[in-house]
Amino acid sequence: MGSPEKFEGWLGKTPDSVKGNMTWGEFEPKKWEEDDVDIKISHCGICGSDLHTLRSGWGQTHYPCVVGHEIVGTAVRVGKNVTHIQEGDRVGVGAQARSCGQSDCPECKAGIPQHCLREQVGTYDGVYPNDVGRSFGGYATYNRTNARFVIKIPEGLDSKDAAPMLCGGITIYSPLRQNGCGPGKTVGIVGLGGIGHFGVLFAKALGADRVVAISRRADKRDDALKLGADEYIATGEEKDWVTKHRRTLDFIVSTVSSAKMPLSDYLKLIKVGGSFVQIGAPDNGELPTISAWDLIGGNVKVGGSAIGPPWEIAEMLKLAADKKIKPWIQTRPMKDANTAVVDMDEGKARYRYVLEA
Incomplete structure (x- = not known):
């Protein structure tokens, strides 16, 4: 297994991209670190946050941006420092890609890294410290994320059902x-x-x-x-x-x-x-x-309240698998992401769209 040097995905380049004007192209993921996991994406849910970001609704977006933070796929490259994920595992990533993770950080120490003030990087449109690059989301072929925010998907839970649960x-x-x-x-x-x-x-x-x-x-x-x-x-x-x-x-x-x-x-x-x-x-x-x-x-x-920490996401996914929870979703081909985004913005989803590679 492995991953290419550059990934491909749907690039939002202006606020008008939310109107179905994303363009497919190459982008450079953050620099590889041995705490990272590369994921070959099979599914990515479409979240309302994606629309807000594409249109710069929550502040100025750093274009070009690849949105999507309900990512499921296969781990194809795993850093040497990672112990809970193996190559070939089915994994997911939610809305957060990194926090400081330091033992003296009150929020990270308490198990609520989503509230970390020192180092908060979203799964897309985020900037990593130490000049290692930017974060890009899941309307793409691959995703690279710090392993602390990569979660194994339990058996008995379909990838298309797990994806929209991640945010x-x-x-x-x-x-x-x-x-x-x-x-x-x-x-x-x-x-x-x-x-x-x-x-x-x-x-x-x-x-x-x-x-x-x-x-x-x-x-x-x-x-x-x-x-x-x-x-x-x-x-x-x-x-x-x-x-x-x-x-x-x-x-x-x-x-x-x-x-x-x-x-x-x-x-x-x-x-x-x-x-x-x-x-x-x-x-x-x-x-x-x-x-x-x-x-x-x-x-x-x-x-x-906003999202949840990785341990709580894992707990939720286990509950969904154990209780056989089936969200109401509609799958759409990744190639039709522009149309799906427009339909989402018009409120046509009943009740969640999931892009399939």
């Missing part, structure tokens, strides 16, 4: 786990999209007593119930939904990124002492204004 899945699995999702808990999931549908699947797999899917329109009700939701609230079409469901949920995870969402009303659905966790991230970062009384009246806590 979309862990983004909502992590806050569910952090907030004690399990027997005795009632959980609300705001937004039934690529991430929200994972929320329903994982909340049920973790054993929550009751899972409530919350969306603006009623057109996804049947999907939510088929996924395992116990109830569905269409906030834009049901009268008195706040009164009916007031203080019925232990916590809510919101995948919606809109400054117009009825946040004050969502907080009223939470039991005294419960939590609201925001994971959806709009381009401008704006959320609705929260009144102090929204928090004080119910002793409600508001927080956020």
Whole structure:
């Protein structure tokens, strides 16, 4: 096995690339280090983060950029310092490619390297320290990533199903786990999209007593119930939904990124002492204004969450394999990435696109 000196992939060169204008071409991966793993890519999920980055929605992107951080494939080159991955292993990479990893780093020491302040490199559009190069993602033939962020895919989990879990899945699995999702808990999931549908699947797999899917329109009700939701609230079409469901949920995870969402009303659905966790991230970062009384009246806590560490991703993948979780995905050929990105941006995915090499 082995990998070429240069990789090939879909290059976004301007903000217009999100409109189906990526171009296929060569790029130079980061310089090889003996802590790295090269992966021959078989699958890569399309994440909303890819669209934000292609259009420079979360800040100026360093073009040219190859997006894609839901990568699955075969390890074809493994550094001498790597012990948990062997050539030929089926592996995956999520949204993070590196942290400092130092023993005196509070976040890395605590096992939460996704919050490392010293050295934070994303799987794409990141710059490595010590002039070793930039990070490029999975709309490509190969990927090179530090082995600490390369995870073995368990047997019994299809590669196409595992791929979207590596960002979309862990983004909502992590806050569910952090907030004690399990027997005795009632959980609300705001937004039934690529991430929200994972929320329903994982909340049920973790054993929550009751899972409530919350969306603006009623057109996804049947999907939510088929996924395992116990109830569905269409906030834009049901009268008195706040009164009916007031203080019925232990916590809510919101995948919606809109400054117009009825946040004050969502907080009223939470039991005294419960939590609201925001994971959806709009381009401008704006959320609705929260009144102090929204928090004080119910002793409600508001927080956020982003991805998860490698050990938590591995735990999630094992749960998915053990519980035979099947995300709702549609596979698209890697050669059709431009069309797939446009369709994703137009909201046509039900509920996640996965590119296949």
